[in-house]
Amino acid sequence: xxxxxxxxxxxxxxxxxxxxxxxxxxxxxxxxxxxxxxxxxxxxxxxxxxxxxxxxxxxxxxxxxxxxxxxxxxxxxxxxxxxxxxxxxxxxxxxxxxxxxxxxxxxxxxxxxxxxxxxxxxxxxxxxxxxxxxxxxxxxxxxxxxxxxxxxxxxxxxxxxxxxxxxxxxxxxxxxxxxxxxxxxxxxxxxxxxxxxxxxxxxxxxxxxxxxxxxxxxxxxxxxxxxxxxxxxxxxxxxxxxxxxxxxxxxxxxxxxxxxxxxxxxxxxxxxxxxxxxxxxxxxxxxxxxxxxxxxxxxxxxxxxxxxxxxxxxxxxxxxxxxxxxxxxxxxxxxxxxxxxxxxxxxxxxxxxxxxxxxxxxxxxxx
Numbered sequence: 001x002x003x004x005x006x007x008x009x010x011x012x013x014x015x016x017x018x019x020x021x022x023x024x025x026x027x028x029x030x031x032x033x034x035x036x037x038x039x040x041x042x043x044x045x046x047x048x049x050x051x052x053x054x055x056x057x058x059x060x061x062x063x064x065x066x067x068x069x070x071x072x073x074x075x076x077x078x079x080x081x082x083x084x085x086x087x088x089x090x091x092x093x094x095x096x097x098x099x100x101x102x103x104x105x106x107x108x109x110x111x112x113x114x115x116x117x118x119x120x121x122x123x124x125x126x127x128x129x130x131x132x133x134x135x136x137x138x139x140x141x142x143x144x145x146x147x148x149x150x151x152x153x154x155x156x157x158x159x160x161x162x163x164x165x166x167x168x169x170x171x172x173x174x175x176x177x178x179x180x181x182x183x184x185x186x187x188x189x190x191x192x193x194x195x196x197x198x199x200x201x202x203x204x205x206x207x208x209x210x211x212x213x214x215x216x217x218x219x220x221x222x223x224x225x226x227x228x229x230x231x232x233x234x235x236x237x238x239x240x241x242x243x244x245x246x247x248x249x250x251x252x253x254x255x256x257x258x259x260x261x262x263x264x265x266x267x268x269x270x271x272x273x274x275x276x277x278x279x280x281x282x283x284x285x286x287x288x289x290x291x292x293x294x295x296x297x298x299x300x301x302x303x304x305x306x307x308x309x310x311x312x313x314x315x316x317x318x319x320x321x322x323x324x325x326x327x328x329x330x331x332x333x334x335x336x337x338x339x340x341x342x343x344x345x346x347x348x349x350x351x352x353x354x355x356x357x358x359x360x361x362x363x364x365x366x367x
Contacts (some may be wrong), residue, residue: 041301045092047337090365137181172221225326
């Protein structure tokens with residue numbers, strides 16, 4: 001019945017657009033109950049990712065790394081001044097991707113190197129002091145031990161829970177402004193169908209989500225009620241992965257999905273070669289509507305914890321498309337965090353604390 005209603009709505013929108021009526025006003029979402037999960041997810045607002053920094057690593061290496069790994073991919077060490085500038089730019093939240101693999105001790109304890117944990121803690125503190133909500137995660141560990149198939153599930157689950165147990169202990173007294181994002185893009189890295197997934201791999205992600213969530217909830221302190229983000233398989237916005245996510249019976253869970261719609265990340269054309277027309281807008285709406293109907297309608301908040309664009313040659317189009325994306329996401333009830341890797345997806349010059357592309361920034365943060 002819902003699919004039929006959406007199809008009828010899309011047909012009406014196409015007719016109105018042909019008649020010269022703007023599309024956005026007619027892309028509507030059903031009313032929903034404002035739960036704690038939805039309200040908090042929305043309070044993350046328009047956020048920023050500290051990309052290619054604390055998650056930088058030498059993928060597949062068996063070597064341990066020190067604090068210098070933060071600069072491995074070319075970005076400078078994070079400073080308190082940078083975090084303050086992120087807030088000054090108009091962002092409401094910051095996601096701090098972290099790769100832990102090269103900073104873990106050996107089995108059976110998998111102890112996090114204290115200096116590394118202290119460094120992550122320092123950046124978290126700067127962000128909280130700077131009036132930003134903060135998200136920390138488990139990022140590129142899929143290139144090391146986080147493998148979401150049945151053959152590797154037991155070891156993956158063991159290390160994942162050892163890791164979150166230590167993070168829970170470190171941050172147990174932090175208030176709800178600190179959010180735990182269980183896994184970045186959990187998948188079977190390098191396998192055929194890596195990003196699409198299989199029924200088996202999707203189910204393993206569901207089981208890992210529940211296991212890590214239970215570890216967090218039983219760890220004491222404020223973790224019993226902390227907001228926790230769970231991903232779809234590969235944090236993917238593909239319909240089969242959206243539909244496969246199993247939602248736990250927990251009213252402080254938020255769904256994390258990465259959706260680089262209309263980008264060279266997902267297609268062969270430049271991000272902003274042209275402004276989106278009716279077709280692109282309706283495609284985006286259909287995916288957002290599916291997430292709304294499966295997650296928001298059932299009381300779960302949604303965070304588009306990564307999106308972004310690399311095209312810097314067509315800035316007017318880029319700003320137009322980005323603004324449409326963010327505003328439609330908010331209309332659906334989601335929050336959005338832009339990916340900034342300091343390079344192709346960059347917005348902020350981290351060395352000089354300036355905005356590289358003001359029009360792009362404005363499209364993201366301006367109401």
